[in-house]
Amino acid sequence: MSIQRQFRKIAFGTGLILALSPINSTFAQDISADHLKVARQAIGALKVTANFDDILPATSERLKASLIQANPNFSDEISLTVDEEAIKIAGRRSALEEEAAMIYAKKFSLAELTEIAAFYNTEAGKKLLQSAPSAGRELLRAAEIWAGGISRDLSAAANVALKEKLTKAADVKPETPAEGDAAPKAE
Template structure:
């Protein structure tokens, strides 16, 4: 059971980290006051329009699968029962996802005024805003691929320069 709790905590920590990163971005240090009901409603619309919780979608299923795997490691004969239990848990726990959506909306409503939220939402409802939402994952993926390739090349260059400098200082390489 201790292993199950560790796995759950690991998965939740990953989601919490992502939420924390979103909440601590430079834009997040705006308003800070308790949001109004209207601001929360607008923020929920913004969350829906932007798909801001998509990052967290796999959390419930991931936690369930990790727990299932821990029990399977202890006793592979539990496969059939655990598959049934996992399916039921996915259904039973899916309403809990609203908690994440509500919290993300609350974060937006806390850091942006209602007029700012309406302006942001209005932007995402424009053709260019919709295009941004559509293209942003591709741009992010391509940017990450470039950054990874760039870092790998830089690593090779830095390693070679270090090796050359160590040789100059009399270290056998």
């Protein structure tokens, strides 16, 4: 994965965390413990936060690279220190899981979350999650091919139909002009 892409993922994840941090405390009181528990099960089954697993390691690596570039003589100390500090804040990852559970609890009822978790914990649900990205790519390719064929066939059919209609129109002789509109006759 390119560094730019990793940076975009990290920036998105960080932005998401910051955007989600100020949870409305009155709303939090409206969500039951059971509802949140099932929401956690659903997000676990859906793996909705899995894309954010790389945020801390990638941030740590970027920080190490930056600090080592500025202070190459201290590379061992920098690496060790950054890793130690990263481990200390790794527990904050659970805050994102809580935020995700709260979001899903707000969007889905307890019954819906139960159904979602149940389905995505089945073999079919797991296979859907695993296969959906490649199936989506294949479907896009198929749609592009189909659209190309539709475009080609529509263009060909419209051209043939227009040619026939225009040829018939050209073969039809103009009607005789009405009296008074008659053109002078040659003598």
